Amino acid sequence: MVLDLHAGRGTGRLVRANPVAKVLAAFVLGLGVALSDDPVTPALVLGAVVVALAAGGVTMRVLLMRGWPLLVSAASLGLTTLLFSDTEQPWLTALSVTVRVLAIALPGVVVLVTIDPTDLADSLVQNARVPARFAYASLAALRLLPLMAVEWRTIGLARRARGVDAGRNPVAHLRLFAGTVFTLLVGAVRRGTRLAVAMDARGFDAVGPRTIARPQVVRRSDVALVLGAFAVLVAAVLASSALGTFRPFWA
Amino acid sequence: MRGLDLTIEPGERVLLLGASGAGKSTLLTALAGILDLEHAGDAEGRLTVDGVHPRATRDRVGLVLQDPETQLVMARAGDDVAFGLENRAVPGPQIWHRVDAALDTVGFPYGRDRRTDRLSGGEQQRLALAGAFALSPRLLLLDEPTANLDPVGAGLVREAIAAIQRTTGATTVLVEHRVAEALELVDRVVVLTPGEGVIADGEPAEVFAAHGDALAASGVWVPDRPLPTRKARPAQPDASGGGREDLLVADRVGYTHKGGDRPALTGVSVRLRAGEALAVVGPNGSGKSTLATMLAGLAAPATGTVRATPRLAGSDSPVPPHRWRAHVLAARIGTVFQDPEHQFLTGRVRDELAFGPIRRGEKADAVGRRVDDLLDRLRLTSLAEANPFTLSGGEKRRLSVATALTPGPAVLILDEPTFGQDRRTWVELVDLLAAHRDSGGSIFAATHDEAVVASLADRVLTLGHDRPAPVPGREVAA
Numbered sequence: 001m002v003l004d005l006h007a008g009r010g011t012g013r014l015v016r017a018n019p020v021a022k023v024l025a026a027f028v029l030g031l032g033v034a035l036s037d038d039p040v041t042p043a044l045v046l047g048a049v050v051v052a053l054a055a056g057g058v059t060m061r062v063l064l065m066r067g068w069p070l071l072v073s074a075a076s077l078g079l080t081t082l083l084f085s086d087t088e089q090p091w092l093t094a095l096s097v098t099v100r101v102l103a104i105a106l107p108g109v110v111v112l113v114t115i116d117p118t119d120l121a122d123s124l125v126q127n128a129r130v131p132a133r134f135a136y137a138s139l140a141a142l143r144l145l146p147l148m149a150v151e152w153r154t155i156g157l158a159r160r161a162r163g164v165d166a167g168r169n170p171v172a173h174l175r176l177f178a179g180t181v182f183t184l185l186v187g188a189v190r191r192g193t194r195l196a197v198a199m200d201a202r203g204f205d206a207v208g209p210r211t212i213a214r215p216q217v218v219r220r221s222d223v224a225l226v227l228g229a230f231a232v233l234v235a236a237v238l239a240s241s242a243l244g245t246f247r248p249f250w251a
Numbered sequence: 252m253r254g255l256d257l258t259i260e261p262g263e264r265v266l267l268l269g270a271s272g273a274g275k276s277t278l279l280t281a282l283a284g285i286l287d288l289e290h291a292g293d294a295e296g297r298l299t300v301d302g303v304h305p306r307a308t309r310d311r312v313g314l315v316l317q318d319p320e321t322q323l324v325m326a327r328a329g330d331d332v333a334f335g336l337e338n339r340a341v342p343g344p345q346i347w348h349r350v351d352a353a354l355d356t357v358g359f360p361y362g363r364d365r366r367t368d369r370l371s372g373g374e375q376q377r378l379a380l381a382g383a384f385a386l387s388p389r390l391l392l393l394d395e396p397t398a399n400l401d402p403v404g405a406g407l408v409r410e411a412i413a414a415i416q417r418t419t420g421a422t423t424v425l426v427e428h429r430v431a432e433a434l435e436l437v438d439r440v441v442v443l444t445p446g447e448g449v450i451a452d453g454e455p456a457e458v459f460a461a462h463g464d465a466l467a468a469s470g471v472w473v474p475d476r477p478l479p480t481r482k483a484r485p486a487q488p489d490a491s492g493g494g495r496e497d498l499l500v501a502d503r504v505g506y507t508h509k510g511g512d513r514p515a516l517t518g519v520s521v522r523l524r525a526g527e528a529l530a531v532v533g534p535n536g537s538g539k540s541t542l543a544t545m546l547a548g549l550a551a552p553a554t555g556t557v558r559a560t561p562r563l564a565g566s567d568s569p570v571p572p573h574r575w576r577a578h579v580l581a582a583r584i585g586t587v588f589q590d591p592e593h594q595f596l597t598g599r600v601r602d603e604l605a606f607g608p609i610r611r612g613e614k615a616d617a618v619g620r621r622v623d624d625l626l627d628r629l630r631l632t633s634l635a636e637a638n639p640f641t642l643s644g645g646e647k648r649r650l651s652v653a654t655a656l657t658p659g660p661a662v663l664i665l666d667e668p669t670f671g672q673d674r675r676t677w678v679e680l681v682d683l684l685a686a687h688r689d690s691g692g693s694i695f696a697a698t699h700d701e702a703v704v705a706s707l708a709d710r711v712l713t714l715g716h717d718r719p720a721p722v723p724g725r726e727v728a729a
Contacts, residue, residue, distance in 0.1 A: 163581030
């Protein structure tokens, strides 16, 4: 997997920024790049993001070490485009695809790897007025996901022990898959029910107000982060327009 | 549950006993105020806590259930204890004082930032107790909090419960099959029977003196009651070839889990022999389950070899078991997983038992007779048409052992087969395993259960003590 959810926690100002602000900043940049259809705008955004990350505590070295799978997949997408593109300038198209993928994905990936899920839930509840029941129930469900991955493997082994494998028969593969999914879902529903009981037993279904153990504050720097992302996008679009290269995707 | 009359005074510590289906867990959730009585199929009578409806006393009640994995909500230990305090609207600055006090009371060995998915089952249960304790409960409801734990973990959880009782003086209602260990936590025993309500009530010694036999027969682990012994008869001198022949041999096997930084197991050698039951013991993380998986032909050893003898595998014996096709494997080496549900393949108990024999190509009428016979022996005849997923824990366990045996394997591998089982199921399981062994089969049981070792095991293999486990397994005669 590309993401290590606990990589790089606790270092650098950007990393410590308010989770909702980070998500918002990445969303602004991603949406802006997705809506532009020229290579220059994404390239400028990408450049600005790399510089901002370095200034905010995520160095180029860390970025390459953690982000190389992303780089490889973006490059392979570019290579595929180069080989199969029927445009007049295949090199340019390929480069454009690579840069666009990186410019959209990099901010999102950085945000994902530097946000602790608990902090995000806290911030969503406190700063974005997401209902606490929804946020913390989702968070609790997220905690059960790794258990399901382990369980998937165990069920596969258990089926082999019962004498069931698929060999080379594709229909048998499908049946085996469906059976494993069913067993996994039964287990997931049971777990979910038990977890809900445990949560309600600790007052999660109470109607009164909740208090907050981990305050999430929105600092001026967090507002600056979102405004900065917006400014980078506007600047990139203006620069690209000035160069005569800007093209929105609907044009 | 029906016709139950029971009054528990403040500060009393009650052990609730009864066969499965007697309504113990239902009563606990009702007392906790989270049983939905309005939408129940059929509810009658009156239940009050502190003289009012249990829903009104919710914030005076702490509830801890059996399964450690689903007791915790948050990713970090301190946050998890704080979760209940936030819900009860405890002012922010007070929360962390109470979190620290709760972690301290249950003897939680790590700081607030400890990730909850890195905890052992026993540590998770102690954290769940801290979460309940932090809410200053006046009534503590515990539903088999130690059933899924190894003996060391269970002991520490009981210490944590005792500490909470000392600190809060809370009224306690405890449901627990394993009575001997629970007695230190209670001063009153109440026995429920399905449909009849309370059939015995009083001080533990009195109740067990008067009802001990009936309780043991219904599945309660009554203290000081001997268990049947089911050892193999001594092996015949090898004149007729009737000695204990090797079936499956592990030679210096080792294994490292994907992504694991240390080997789960290193250099363990063991022989599984016909007509012999081997118990594999050792603390959590010593590699018992990993060894079981490799002997079961479900994973290839990273180092060393697992080899089937010609007696077990005929001309296939040069091929390692993990490379056999599944139906071949199931007919030679059967495996019983810790969670029976992982192994169910069909929607009916009857089909579940017929699956193996039909795969082997046995005739339908012969299979039908065999399944009827098995259903009878397993006390599952009345449930033949039921969905396996809807059975009780003990029924599922008996069914899963039987389904592993139906394809006719000589070797049977079991991972904690007696975990959380009541006494009656326990005895039936040991009988089932002993019968397999005595008909020339081989048993490998990874277990924490000392009673299994004492009753069934002919040999014991002890795996290393600390992680990593560089000490090769030590084999001694039981």
